[in-house]
Amino acid sequence: MSSYRFILSGGGTGGHIYPAIAIANELKQRYPDASFLFVGAQDRMEMEKVPQAGYEIKGLWISGIQRKLTLKNLMFPFKLISSIWKAKKIVKSFKPDIAVGTGGYASGPLLKAASGKKIPCVLQEQNSFPGITNKWLAKNVEKIFVAYNGLDRFFPADKIIKSGNPVRQDLLKIDDKKEEGLKFFQLTKNCKTLFVMGGSLGARRINQLIEKELNFFKENNVQLIWQCGKLYFDEYKKHQGDTVKVHAFINDMKLAYAAADIIISRAGAISVSELAIVGKPVFFIPSPNVAEDHQTKNASAVVKNNAAVLIRENDLDTTFEETFLSVFNSEEKQKELGINIKAMALPNATSDIVDEIEKLIKKVA
Incomplete structure (x- = not known):
């Protein structure tokens, strides 16, 4: 039937x-x-x-x-x-x-x-x-x-x-799409790429952090794909440039994931599941404004497997740069986080x- x-x-x-x-x-x-x-x-x-x-x-x-x-x-x-x-x-x-x-x-x-x-x-x-x-x-x-x-x-x-x-099933096949992703976002192969996403509407605190750290990223030769969200695009589009690509929303997520070397994300359940399939080093900044603080719980479940790094919003101003560099300056740490989060994927x-x-x-x- x-x-x-x-x-x-x-x-x-x-x-x-x-x-x-x-x-x-x-x-x-x-x-x-x-x-x-x-x-x-x-x-x-x-x-x-x-x-x-x-x-x-x-x-x-x-x-x-x-x-x-x-x-x-x-x-x-x-x-x-x-x-x-x-x-x-x-x-x-x-x-x-x-x-x-x-x-x-x-x-x-x-x-x-x-x-x-x-x-x-x-x-x-x-x-x-x-x-x-x-x-x-x-x-x-x-x-x-x-x-x-x-x-x-x-x-x-x-x-x-x-x-x-x-x-999304198209995330299963991004390993050979890095070059295509960089080209799509008009970025270079000579820098590490950071992909920042705060959800479709955006995340105010993550956007504030990224704006504050733009010089830090520039000094460390980091280029950005920055999905700031529809609510915040008018505020942050002024930062668009050769090494900073600001988007209200990204429809073709597989190319953003493919281009990225490191990712900053909220810890909503679907984002966490997608990032496990993508298998790249992730910094989770959970939203504290959700029921039962479930984003922190989602992120903690990954972090306890040494598969991601969690930074709470309250700690961003004091610990972000040091925590970011501890991963950014260690190819070994990046590889370890990527392998461990991919092991948690259920594709x-x-x-x-x-x-x-x-x-x-x-x-x-």
Whole structure:
């Protein structure tokens, strides 16, 4: 039977949306006649990104709980009841064979509604510290796909499969693309290249650091690919030059990764998984402004394998230059970090997850 019906939900951030799209793409490749429906939060970025990827999406009136007493918090019970009611209607009308949740507020009501109808459900958890929605759903699902060890502290051990995070498959073939990458960014072979990325919107503190250290990089013969983010491009584009290439957003990430010798990055789950596949020395500067400080936890899980360097935002002004040079001046250290992070890569995550989904739908078919 090839006309399966797949319902997927994940959103709020790219870290939840892109894994859901990657899983849908793999399912579509295997089952070209299948029907797909995404469910998201009606005012979040999934409502734009999912249709761009070619899939239909329905929105729920749902948002998270704020940490302090706000009007949004007072509205939360009403939003939750409304979303569960609408999710039940969507499930009843679409009649999915399986529901896939990748985290984010909307996946809560959807998977609750689907599991209530005895539809098999699976979760994909990107982080080393799970979000509130996935913890809430764990008892209602058949399988939970994770990217880190130790998640049996939060989820039933017999449901966990360590698959890794679905990432762009074009990153598997960048080893011979360095020259192409340097040419694309109009950089030279005679300098080391630092690639700085703070996420699609940008990271204020990382941008401030890079601006402050431009002379330091110049003195050390370092050229930059600097993805400063859409929010900050107007502020930093003035630094564009022969050795500093400033971009709001980079569409062809594989060429940026290929050109880089060293990388500075936030520690969102998908970035960490991509960087493991890329296998180059990385400095993680985790965002302290995320739920449960999960970026620091993601980075720490890599650092404990001697596979990256972690610098906290509070320490940037005092330790950045010394820490950077300790890696930059040691080919041996660069090689060691690159080999160790690559050893953590799980490049077949998407197909491994879909293999397990196939087993579940064939069992109930």
